[in-house]
Every structure is written in C-alpha cells, then in structure tokens.
Amino acid sequence: MADPYRLTITPPTLSGIPSDETLLNAGRELIESTKSWKQGKTYDKGRVKTFSRPKGPEDGAAWHLRLSVHGPEDATFDEFWSKLGVDKAENEKSFIPDIHKVTLVKRISPTQVLWTIQYVFPPPVSPRIFTVLQTTHLDTTSAARAGYVISIPVDLTSDPADSEFAKLEEKGVKGRYVSVERILELEGGKVEWRMATSSSPGGNIPQFVAEMTMASKISEDVPHFIKWFHTVRSQPNAEQVGEAAANTA
DSSP, X not given: OOOOOOOOSOOOBGGGOOOHHHHHHHXXXXXXXXXXXXEEEEETTTTEEEEEEOOOTTOSSOEXXXXXXXXXXXXXXXXXXXXXXXXXXXXXXXXXXTEEEEEEXXXXXXXXXXXXXXXXXXXXXXXXXXXXXXXXXXXXXXXSOEEEEEEEEOBSSSSGGXXXXXXXXXXXXXXXXXXXXXXXXOGGGOEEEEEEEEXXXXXXXXXXXXXXXXXXXXXXXXXXXXXXXXXHTTSOOHHHHHHHHHHHO
C-alpha cells in the first residue's frame, strides 16, 4: 500500500498535482493533528491564538497555526465561506497589505484553481512570488458545516509543457507555502477559523528568521480580514445582483 500523501512545501509540477480527494484527506488529517501542537503567543487582544509543530523528517519547514473564534457580529459561516472558499486569492489581495498582484493561471475545476501571487515588502526585501493550487471543499453532511481550503505550491518551470503558464508568473524571488484552512460552524452562530501553514521565503532570508516572525505575521490576517469584510458586508454579490435584475425585467 502506498504511503498517504503528506502536505509539504516541495512543489509538484502541474501534471503531478494530487486529486481533490487526496488533498482533502491530507488537509483533514493535518487539521486534526493541530489539536496537540504546542501553544504559543496570543495576538489581537487574545482573540487569536497560535500553535506550532517542529519540522519533521518529511517536512520542508516547521508548521504554524493560528486559531480564532468569531461571533456573527464578525461574520457568519456563510459570510466567511463566501470570501475564503470562493476566489480566495483575489479576496486576500483586498485585506493582506503585502499582496501586490494576483493572477489566475488556470481554473482546473470548480474546486481547484491555480494562482500566482506577488508579495511586495519594504526594502531591502525583494518581492516574493508564490504559485499555489487552491483546493476547496464545503462539507454539509455533518451536523456542523465545515469548509476547507488547501493550498499547495506548484512548480511551473520544470516541465516544458507548463511554459505558457510559467509566463504568467511575475519577476521576483520564488517562495513556497502550503496551508490548510478550516472554517467550522459552532453552536450559537459562532465560527472557528483554523489555519495551519508551513513556508519558505526563498532568497537570502534565513529560514530561522522567517520562523521567528511567522506567528505574529499570520495572526495579522484575522483582524485585517474582519476590518475589510465589514467594508463590503452590505454589498450584494453577483448572484444577488443577477436575481434582482431578473425580478425587474
């Protein structure tokens, strides 16, 4: 029997990307394992907790987790999923200040999309390019709904067949990250947002420096998301606009 697929920062080529089912199983297994990770600092006035797991023999880097619980005043389950489970990379550009450009490389299926993302940092740090496959899954079969977003790095330069897609990547140092996010519906209308990630910035930044700042950096995404979401919360989505147009026709 083949060994189960493990999530890592080592990128497959486009032709070698795993199936939805393989990635979902690996993502679920990883998220369950985070319950035993070592707790670290808390951020955003205690609303965001962080955890970590040291680099293992099959890992490319250590793992870090942030965990936050939100009431409906922040966002409902459906609202979280509408922004994180649909075109996530494009939405992240709106609330993560370091993201400068997002390009859709290929929409492989309704649940698998390939993006290339350019991060721009203050000098002297060079821009970083991350090309990732994002796989989404919404589980409505259990009593508590759960949405998963699994992101893995993809190498577009090793296989000549991918050369046209590689042209869509911006110039810059190539970094790698792998992540699993789970949006879990809790009682009382609350939502748990759990995100585990392992990454390498590439270039001349020592890995230990990146690891030292990882907890605080990933924690910033939570208040950034909530602040941004509240600016767009009352805006109708495309489906609502279409329905309204149909009703007035």
